[in-house]
Amino acid sequence: MSDLLAARSQMGISLAFHIIFALIGIGMPVMMVVAERRWLATGDEIYHELARRWARGTAILFAVGAVSGTVLSFELGLLWPGFMRFAGAVIGMPFSLEGFAFFMEAIFLGIYLYGWDRIPPRAHLLAGVLVAVSGALSGIFVVIVNAWMNTPTGFELVNGVMTRLDPIAAMRNPAALSQTLHMLLAAYAATGLAVAGIHAFLLLKDPANAFHRRALAIALLVGGPAAVLQPVSGDLAARQVARYQTAKLAAMEAAFHTERGAPLVLGGWPDLDARTTRYAIRIPYGLSLLAFHDPGAEVKGLDAIPRDQWPNVAAVHWSFDLMAALGTYMALVALWAAFARWRQGKGEGASGKHKALAENRPLMWALVLATPMGFLATEAGWMATELGRQPWVIYGILRTKDAVTPMPGLVVPFVAFTLLYCFLGVIVALLLYRQIVRSPTVPEWLWRPMPAQREEGRGKGAK
Amino acid sequence: MAANAGAEGRGKGEGSKVTLAEILAGVVVASLNAYVLLAGADFGGGVWDLLASGPRKREQRDLVEHAIGPVWEANHVWLIVAVVLLFTCFPPAFAQLSIRLHIPFSLALFGIVLRGSAFAFRSYGGQRDEVQRRWGRLFAIASLVTPLLLGMAVGAVASGRVGEGGSGKGEGFYAIYVAPWLDPFAFAVGVFALACFAFLAAVYLTLESADPELQNDFRRRGLGAGIAVMVTGIAALALSRGVAPSLQQGLLGSPWASPLHLLTAAAALGGLAALWLRRWRWARIAAAAEVSLILWGWALTQYPYLVPPDFAIDGSAAPTITLALVLGALVLGAVILFPSLYYLFRIFKGRDTETTGTADIA
Numbered sequence: 044m045s046d047l048l049a050a051r052s053q054m055g056i057s058l059a060f061h062i063i064f065a066l067i068g069i070g071m072p073v074m075m076v077v078a079e080r081r082w083l084a085t086g087d088e089i090y091h092e093l094a095r096r097w098a099r100g101t102a103i104l105f106a107v108g109a110v111s112g113t114v115l116s117f118e119l120g121l122l123w124p125g126f127m128r129f130a131g132a133v134i135g136m137p138f139s140l141e142g143f144a145f146f147m148e149a150i151f152l153g154i155y156l157y158g159w160d161r162i163p164p165r166a167h168l169l170a171g172v173l174v175a176v177s178g179a180l181s182g183i184f185v186v187i188v189n190a191w192m193n194t195p196t197g198f199e200l201v202n203g204v205m206t207r208l209d210p211i212a213a214m215r216n217p218a219a220l221s222q223t224l225h226m227l228l229a230a231y232a233a234t235g236l237a238v239a240g241i242h243a244f245l246l247l248k249d250p251a252n253a254f255h256r257r258a259l260a261i262a263l264l265v266g267g268p269a270a271v272l273q274p275v276s277g278d279l280a281a282r283q284v285a286r287y288q289t290a291k292l293a294a295m296e297a298a299f300h301t302e303r304g305a306p307l308v309l310g311g312w313p314d315l316d317a318r319t320t321r322y323a324i325r326i327p328y329g330l331s332l333l334a335f336h337d338p339g340a341e342v343k344g345l346d347a348i349p350r351d352q353w354p355n356v357a358a359v360h361w362s363f364d365l366m367a368a369l370g371t372y373m374a375l376v377a378l379w380a381a382f383a384r385w386r387q388g389k390g391e392g393a394s395g396k397h398k399a400l401a402e403n404r405p406l407m408w409a410l411v412l413a414t415p416m417g418f419l420a421t422e423a424g425w426m427a428t429e430l431g432r433q434p435w436v437i438y439g440i441l442r443t444k445d446a447v448t449p450m451p452g453l454v455v456p457f458v459a460f461t462l463l464y465c466f467l468g469v470i471v472a473l474l475l476y477r478q479i480v481r482s483p484t485v486p487e488w489l490w491r492p493m494p495a496q497r498e499e500g501r502g503k504g505a506k
Numbered sequence: 507m508a509a510n511a512g513a514e515g516r517g518k519g520e521g522s523k524v525t526l527a528e529i530l531a532g533v534v535v536a537s538l539n540a541y542v543l544l545a546g547a548d549f550g551g552g553v554w555d556l557l558a559s560g561p562r563k564r565e566q567r568d569l570v571e572h573a574i575g576p577v578w579e580a581n582h583v584w585l586i587v588a589v590v591l592l593f594t595c596f597p598p599a600f601a602q603l604s605i606r607l608h609i610p611f612s613l614a615l616f617g618i619v620l621r622g623s624a625f626a627f628r629s630y631g632g633q634r635d636e637v638q639r640r641w642g643r644l645f646a647i648a649s650l651v652t653p654l655l656l657g658m659a660v661g662a663v664a665s666g667r668v669g670e671g672g673s674g675k676g677e678g679f680y681a682i683y684v685a686p687w688l689d690p691f692a693f694a695v696g697v698f699a700l701a702c703f704a705f706l707a708a709v710y711l712t713l714e715s716a717d718p719e720l721q722n723d724f725r726r727r728g729l730g731a732g733i734a735v736m737v738t739g740i741a742a743l744a745l746s747r748g749v750a751p752s753l754q755q756g757l758l759g760s761p762w763a764s765p766l767h768l769l770t771a772a773a774a775l776g777g778l779a780a781l782w783l784r785r786w787r788w789a790r791i792a793a794a795a796e797v798s799l800i801l802w803g804w805a806l807t808q809y810p811y812l813v814p815p816d817f818a819i820d821g822s823a824a825p826t827i828t829l830a831l832v833l834g835a836l837v838l839g840a841v842i843l844f845p846s847l848y849y850l851f852r853i854f855k856g857r858d859t860e861t862t863g864t865a866d867i868a
């Protein structure tokens with residue numbers, strides 16, 4: 044394995060690991076806050092229990108998210124000193140802002156997790172809101188950096204050196220809006236539907252369980268709208284890619300030839316030598332329509348790109364198709380759930396609507412199936428974005444091979460960190476599994492197997 | 507490009523004003539200072555977890571866990587702030603550090619990851635005792651190794667062998683990537699850092715408990731660690747002869763050297779005396795002052811270099827617009843940050859919380 048490949052793989056593994064916890068770090072606080080807010084508004088203790096259990100269940104994930112993020116901050120330099128030396132001054136700004144977001148998140152997370160019995164309920168809720176807001180901000184700032192790598196702006200290149208830096212213009216690069224929007228929605232959709240899927244699974248065994256019903260309702264409230272909006276924001280992202288990142292779009296769509304009225308290519312086997320994609324489904328005019336909202340628009344193919352600047356076409360194409368397929372499924376399930384809820388809300392009294400949703404077994408199964416999908420789609424989307432940018436680390440400006448550290452033997456840290464992440468992944472999965480298995484099983488949810496609750500029935504909510 | 511940039515920095519006129527870059531370098535040191543005082547003590551807590559002994563072994567460990575739980579993630583962010591500022595404001599210096607210190611930083615990252623996750627697994631895992639003990643052990647060992655490695659990296663920088671012109675004799679992997687940090691001086695700095703962190707932790711822990719027995723336990727540990735700080739500090743200074751001439755010269759020869767030494771010595775002795783007299787709050791102030799003075803002393807010996815002998819502060823700084831924007835963001839951020847931090851510490855470190863039992867989050 045060459046040093047460059049090892050460095051790329053280490054970066055990819057580290058990010059693919061971190062992003063899972065980042066998604067949860069953005070999505071879960073919103074659900075906890077909604078549950079807590081409902082507890083305060085209604086005095087219904089189940090919501091209180093729900094917020095506490097979600098907090099307890101995700102505390103581990105926050106910790107792993109924080110430490111894996113720290114690894115990334117260092118790795119930017121450890122693996123890509125050339126990139127940091129070249130670009131640190133122009134794009135460090137959002138990273139600095141992100142530092143503040145991390146601070147706020149860590150501070151109020153500490154208060155949220157450990158402060159249940161120490162501060163008034165409203166202050167506690169506010170702490171939760173701040174965790175949710177700063178989690179979203181961390182995601183936004185760091186994705187702005189990535190967007191800049193895709194569509195760099197805010198400087199002039201003179202003899203290979205950046206001059207006339209404008210860090211603010213760099214933050215307002217063309218991909219920033221579509222990528223941050225798409226990423227935030229991904230976080231809410233992925234965590235929302237994953238939590239909904241878990242509680243749907245438990246409801247299949249115990250449809251009357253009041254605890255899981257409330258959990259399901261909140262998870263769908265957070266995840267559903269995001270899942271429905273995700274294809275829309277994906278369309279925005281695709282049009283941005285089509286305009287500014289020609290090579291990536293061509294690879295995503297496995298489009299070898301520049302053409303007007305280009306078809307949408309689904310799946311298939313990209314054959315680089317024959318310059319065609321075999322066994323694919325082709326939807327006439329599809330690509331031109333999606334990328335430019337015009338069936339006759341010309342879409343640049345890989346033939347417009349020098350051969351040595353092609354990304355790995357198959358990997359980018361399949362990743363993109365996987366994301367889009369999963370996204371379509373998730374949006375459809377979310378619509379179905381909304382429809383079911385709407386119909387039941389009309390049919391029966393207000394009290395009956397939760398019940399009916401949980402007893403809709405096909406819908407519950409469809410949600411169970413969607414549990415991992417948001418996370419898979421996110422990984423696939425990032426693979427499409429990052430692999431699709433190759434061979435550039437800053438698109439059109441700096442090649443990945445010129446950014447890598449000169450230190451030899453990079454395969455050693457790559458293997459070591461990979462093993463570390465595997466180890467952590469297994470442990471986290473086991474602990475989460477225990478957490479879920481110990482969930483309250485009966486409508487008499489007050490039966491608690493945990494020793495934790497100190498002050499029984501404290502703060503019955505705002506009257 | 508970076509190497510000759512240093513020359514400009516050196517050319518800075520004598521009595522000239524403080525530059526923007528110098529202010530930001532100061533902020534980097536201040537973040538490191540906060541990291542050392544706060545996160546350093548969390549690492550030190552891990553050391554005392556490892557060394558827990560006597561009849562109150564279990565209580566000692568619980569106290570450490572209780573003290574660290576709500577704050578360690580926030581404390582840890584100071585390191586990220588320092589890193590982020592370094593690469594935004596001083597990209598060439600950051601790149602140089604990352605290349606030459608790849609190995610100790612990677613190992614320290616391993617330690618950081620294992621420490622944080624093991625702590626979380628132990629606290630929230632809700633498992634049987636014996637599994638918890640295993641996580642506790644991992645947490646404690648990682649707490650011991652990480653400061654050692656970070657200290658060794660600092661030692662390597664201070665020795666001037668991380669800079670371009672300082673790689674010294676010899677080419678080859680070992681000479682460039684290993685020798686600067688794997689030598690007696692750097693190791694001594696690592697042990698010194700560890701001793702400082704353990705000292706801070708012991709002193710702070712006397713304030714975390716209302717139980718006089720526990721306070722006594724940590725008083726004894728604090729006195730021992732305080733002496734270890736002095737011994738290892740002197741050892742590191744002695745070893746710096748020849749290895750880190752600029753450090754030694756700075757620490758012994760420059761005009762601010764004697765006041766700094768006097769203040770540090772006063773803080774050190776004051777800390778020990780306060781511990782001895784059971785004046786916990788005074789001990790905390792003195793210990794924090796001692797460690798901060800040591801850190802600033804190191805920073806001052808390096809001035810005007812970030813990475814001696816060739817990456818000067820002004821020479822490796824980003825363009826003014828970046829520096830100005832970052833400084834503006836820092837000022838605005840501080841307005842939100844410091845009240846929030848104050849709130850966090852007031853909730854969990856305030857007077858009336860000292861009697862609460864073990865950490866319990868849900």
Ligand code: HDD
Nearest residue numbers: 222226229274277280281367370371417420421424425428
């Ligand atoms: C829940 C996750 C999820 C779902 C359901 C989708 N995506 Fe996505 N997509 C992501 C999660 C994601 C991502 C992981 O968050 C990416 C990677 C980089 C980014 O900004 O977002 C991404 C990137 C990304 C890009 C590349 C942006 C760039 O490189 O600048 C495009 C064109 C799309 N997506 C398009 C779509 C379309 C048309 C979808 C329709 C169904 C879709 N995505 C569903």
Ligand code: HEM
Nearest residue numbers: 051054055058059062185186188189425429430435436443
């Ligand atoms: C939003 C912040 C992100 C930033 C700033 C970022 C930055 C980088 C950098 C600097 C590289 C190395 C240079 C290169 O290979 O082009 C890289 C590579 C890579 N990243 Fe990202 N990344 C981000 C998000 C992600 C996420 C979330 C994932 C995955 C889930 C990811 C997956 C990868 C992969 C697979 C590579 C290796 C690509 C290759 O070299 O073929 N990235 N990223």
Ligand code: HEM
Nearest residue numbers: 064065068069105108109112113115116145149181182185
């Ligand atoms: C190169 C890329 C990245 C770097 C350098 C990075 C760095 C970090 C760091 C240092 C932390 C820890 C903060 C703490 O101690 O509390 C962190 C956490 C976090 N990051 Fe990243 N990150 C990267 C990519 C991403 C991406 C792509 C996202 C998502 C959109 C993201 C979102 C978050 C969130 C939400 C947290 C808080 C996580 C939690 O508490 O579980 N980061 N990141």
